[in-house]
Amino acid sequence: MNLGNLIKVAINALKRNKMRSFLTMLGIIIGVASVITMLAIGQGSRKSIQDQIASMGSNMLFVMPGNMRMGGVQQGSSGSQRLTVGDVNAVRTECDAVIAVSPEVRSSGQAVYGNSNWPTTIYGGGEEYLEIKSWKVVSGRNITDSEAKGSAKVCLVGRTVADELFGEGVDPTGETVRFKNIPFKIIGVLGEKGQNSFGQDQDDVLIAPYTTVQKRILAQTHIQSIQMSARSAEESALAQTQVEEVLRRTHKLREDEDNDFMIRTQEELSTTMTSVTEILTILLGAIAGISLLVGGIGIMNIMYVSVTERTREIGLRMSIGGRGVDILLQFLIESILLSVFGGLIGILLGFGASAIVEALTSWPISVMWGSVILAFAVCTVIGVFFGWYPARRASSLDPIDALRFE
């Protein structure tokens, strides 16, 4: 029998038992839909975390003061005053994998405008600070180099601070805000970033020249951290090595001494965060995969029932000239059709379920085409694998016995 006829015969056979065919497919439908949805959710949460990390800065590296010893006593890292603007300048001139670098100092306090006030944090940085941290200026302008070095009393405000002090959506550029009794002229408003992956409001900030924060607010000469951008994500490891070399030298550390600073990259952060979701994705995918397997066993079961039920039909087909291979293909195609149709419906359902989850969670859920192709391929393989033994049994029946079967 040719393939077209075989497929027609198989479709007719499945149509004859609509309910049973549907229930058999249901196992595959649920399996495929859950594989696709679970992988999409996993991918979505991973992407959401990556987006959040990307919003923190572009190819960012940062140096924080590390542990150090004072006469054999381990000191905590917070009190360290080892990082200086000199380190920043050394990094800027010597590390070619670093394209932007800025000191960072910060202080918490109350911002006041008229009769409103709001507790926030002021960050002091250089001209490149916004670029490194992926901040956009939506109104006004960035801090200039001369302002940064000349401790000018200017600042940029985050959306949250602007909303709290000046009212929802108001553009406060040109106004003056007081922070720890120092008046700062607002030269610009920062674009919204939203919460970071730790649930912290990133828009609750003031950004001012680092010299201003150092001298006028903190009265200190050291800086709290160095913020940098690597030329590319691939070069962030190289940048890390270069920065370490430079800082070890400027800090005059001996060969056997530990670093008195820590370098972290955005890559590391992102890897740590996504490894959790990756495990989750594998777990969800595995559970969904098991349901797909159970669906396949359901097909095998029904195909066995079908072969037994249609023994006389098999006998008849053999007596009028059906060869073993014709019978084998007939049943094999039936089981492949069951699993492939089930798979197609499951894929549609998976898209639907992913869309629903996306609407409910506002995660950037994306169905991976890879998972669709995988699900489809697995379905076909399941159809062949679980259909093979029943079909094999059908084709090896003896026509005389099959015709006599009651």
Added chain:
Amino acid sequence: MKAIIDIKSLKKDYHVGEVTVHALRGVDLEIRQGEFVAIMGASGSGKSTMLNIIGCLDRPTEGTYLLDGVDVASMSKNESAMIRNLKIGFVFQSYNLLSRTSALENVELPLMYNPIIKARERRERAIAALEAVGLADRMGHMPNQLSGGQQQRVAIARSLVNDPVVILADEATGNLDTRTSYEIMALFQELNLKGKTIVFVTHEPDIARCMTRSVVFRDGHIIREDEISNRLYAAEMIKALPVEEE
């Protein structure tokens, strides 16, 4: 007339566990074109085995079997499937129609296993076969919408559709009442008159008398072969039956 079936010293043994059953113990049988042969015998006499071998569903242990001049005794499974498809038509006691499949599609079935025949020719031949058995107006009916006699007519149409050299009927009237049996026999006689060779297993003597020759089996041997002299005609037998009460 040429011999359609030529069987010489044919033996068939079955092995049931340790025991060997001799179903056929040396049979010679020649059936010529245009014959309508009754195969008779008690159950276990070997007549079913004979029919299975004639129909290429089973292979003999020993002996030769030429079907339409071709040696089919030693063919492979696939080769015998092809021979069945091209040269043999089967009619069974229990019709063996595919359920929920129209009469026309049931009749088309044998031709679907013949790759040379295209869909259109298949349909035309199936329609012609159904017309030949008087079911032109029932082509779209499902088996469960047809009476037993009509179902058997569909089965006969199916056995005709590949234009076989011999039709093998296995107690084809066994499930039918007397009147319907005679109607079916009348159809077989009509086909035989048109030149079809028919081998018909039965244990009903009046059915056997509708044919041209009877062969009686017992214990794996042919014990009697008779030309039927005073042949009955089913069409006339129907007229002799008492009128059915409505």
